Amino acid sequence: MKIGIHPDYRPVVFRDPSAGFAFLTRxxxxxxxxxxxxxGNVYLVVDVDVSSASHPFYTGRGRVVDTAGRVDRFNQRYGKR
Known part of the structure; x- marks a missing residue:
């Protein structure tokens, strides 16, 4: 690797303020x-909008999409020509 062209790789805290969730990584x-x-150490903190603590897929609060109704509606418009 060339010296002096890469950014510093250091510990950083990623925080999701809406969920009160934070994790430390590099x-x-x-x-x-x-x-x-x-x-007890001081780290840089980066606020994120969505994390595994607030994403509907991981929390189980996802919506169920009515795919059967969408398929029927598509077939009525464009199907069986």
Missing amino acids: STMTSARTIEWED
């Missing part, structure tokens, strides 16, 4: 904000 993301983590 990333090249940067931020002007910091947070004191559970281990």
Whole structure:
């Protein structure tokens, strides 16, 4: 690898404020904000809109789509010509 062309790879906290969920991982993301983590160290924090704690697929609050009605409606419009 060439020296001096890659971004810094460091520990970063990703936080979902809507769900009150945060996790620590390594990333090249940067931020002007910091947070004191559970281990007492201070890390950069990046706020995200959706995480596994708030996404409907992972929480089980997803909507059931009426696919049978959509197929029937498609067949009425375009099918059996």
